[in-house]
Amino acid sequence: MAAPSTICRVTGKTHLERARALDATDPLAPARKHFELPDGLVYLNGNSLGPLASGVADRVAKTVHEEWGTSLSRSWSQSWWMDAPSRIGDRIAPLIGANPGEVLVCDTTSIALAKLLGAALAARPGRHVVVSTNDNFPSDLYAAAGAARLWGATLRVVDPATLENALDDDVAVCCITHVDFRTGVLHDLPGTTAAVHRAGALMLWDLCHSAGAVPVGCEAHDVDLAVGCTYKYLNAGPGSPSFLYVRRRLQEDLDNPLPGWLGHEEPFRFDLDWTPAQGIRRFLTSSPPVLALGALDAALDAFEGASIEAVRAKSEALSQLFIDVVLDAAVPSLEVASPRAAARRGSQVSLRHPRAPELVEAAAGAGVIGDLRPPELCRFGFGPLYLSHEDVAVAATTIVDVALSLS
Ligand SMILES: *Cc1c(COP(=O)(O)O)cnc(C)c1O
Numbered sequence: 097m098a099a100p101s102t103i104c105r106v107t108g109k110t111h112l113e114r115a116r117a118l119d120a121t122d123p124l125a126p127a128r129k130h131f132e133l134p135d136g137l138v139y140l141n142g143n144s145l146g147p148l149a150s151g152v153a154d155r156v157a158k159t160v161h162e163e164w165g166t167s168l169s170r171s172w173s174q175s176w177w178m179d180a181p182s183r184i185g186d187r188i189a190p191l192i193g194a195n196p197g198e199v200l201v202c203d204t205t206s207i208a209l210a211k212l213l214g215a216a217l218a219a220r221p222g223r224h225v226v227v228s229t230n231d232n233f234p235s236d237l238y239a240a241a242g243a244a245r246l247w248g249a250t251l252r253v254v255d256p257a258t259l260e261n262a263l264d265d266d267v268a269v270c271c272i273t274h275v276d277f278r279t280g281v282l283h284d285l286p287g288t289t290a291a292v293h294r295a296g297a298l299m300l301w302d303l304c305h306s307a308g309a310v311p312v313g314c315e316a317h318d319v320d321l322a323v324g325c326t327y328k329y330l331n332a333g334p335g336s337p338s339f340l341y342v343r344r345r346l347q348e349d350l351d352n353p354l355p356g357w358l359g360h361e362e363p364f365r366f367d368l369d370w371t372p373a374q375g376i377r378r379f380l381t382s383s384p385p386v387l388a389l390g391a392l393d394a395a396l397d398a399f400e401g402a403s404i405e406a407v408r409a410k411s412e413a414l415s416q417l418f419i420d421v422v423l424d425a426a427v428p429s430l431e432v433a434s435p436r437a438a439a440r441r442g443s444q445v446s447l448r449h450p451r452a453p454e455l456v457e458a459a460a461g462a463g464v465i466g467d468l469r470p471p472e473l474c475r476f477g478f479g480p481l482y483l484s485h486e487d488v489a490v491a492a493t494t495i496v497d498v499a500l501s502l503s
Pocket residue numbers: 204205206207233235236273277302304305325338
């Protein structure tokens with residue numbers, strides 16, 4: 097990997113000196129020990145699949161051998177299995193500014209989104225429109241269109257700039273992803289939530305690219321509903337379940353549109369009719385994915401002692417350093433496609449290059465793992481718990497060198 101020796105226009109030092117100075121006072125530096133990452137590479141794709149946290153393998157092995165393998169079905173009543181969706185939800189709650197009893201880990205994001213849209217549509221009878229934006233993650237739009245069809249509504253997809261005009265009396269619920277998965281643009285969560293409320297609708301945020309990286313403030317900003325995945329910045333592993341958030345005062349007014357036995361007030365009464373459990377548990381459908389929940393529980397240990405505000409501060413510093421190295425190198429073919437102001441982007445930076453697939457592949461060959469969003473975007477995510485500033489300065493310099501070699 098190339099050494100970052102270019103001079104930083106902000107500090108007058110080399111980028112490497114600036115990075116090392118930031119590392120020397122980094123309060124999150126000790127969190128790196130919670131992760132197992134191969135030597136010799138900088139992993140900038142944790143916004144797609146977070147890396148392996150060190151306690152995960154042991155925890156899953158314990159669950160497999162001791163709980164499942166030895167205690168067998170007794171583990172349902174004798175171990176942590178049954179309560180895991182709400183107990184682990186409570187561990188995610190502070191990361192998104194929610195309270196205990198407002199977050200549940202279950203399903204997958206697209207399914208959780210469809211469930212909460214169904215619940216919101218039923219809670220706003222007489223309104224038959226779901227609004228979303230054309231920068232949303234496609235799977236969210238597929239799930240929203242399906243949910244709308246299923247529950248007698250239509251999906252209205254608009255440009256984010258014209259969102260407020262689309263909020264008329266027909267709108268039951270608006271669903272938007274907080275951080276744009278292509279460009280890293282951070283949407284105005286407080287302002288949009290307030291506008292949706294003024295229109296008499298409910299607001300559902302997708303926090304897939306926020307949870308574990310960007311403070312959300314669900315309570316502070318009056319967010320009604322949210323979903324998010326756990327395999328990006330929460331590092332729970334491939335295919336790990338999603339979480340859903342329903343603010344406390346809405347819980348009794350909303351029905352789970354896909355009820356299942358685990359959301360029943362007494363699952364083991366085996367009633368023929370469904371009576372919802374009190375509180376957030378009514379939004380459960382199926383038995384908990386125990387192995388995946390064990391992995392998530394262990395992965396969340398990496399956040400112990402790290403406030404989401406500290407995580408955000410480091411994320412901003414990392415992405416700013418990355419952008420500064422790229423801008424100072426001034427490679428004509430390489431353009432910063434994310435907002436320049438840290439406050440307007442999530443924990444990722446996208447670069448535009450005419451030969452983006454080759455750039456991502458060559459950077460990986462040189463030890464910098466990023467991601468591609470065709471045709472021209474290279475996407476780099478910053479996990480503040482396991483990346484140092486020096487890692488990021490080195491990675492940005494490597495990307496610049498690769499871009500120069502392709503020009
Ligand atoms: C990653 C991501 C998802 C993932 O959906 P799954 O159904 O859990 O596979 C959904 N929405 C957004 C915005 C994402 O970034």
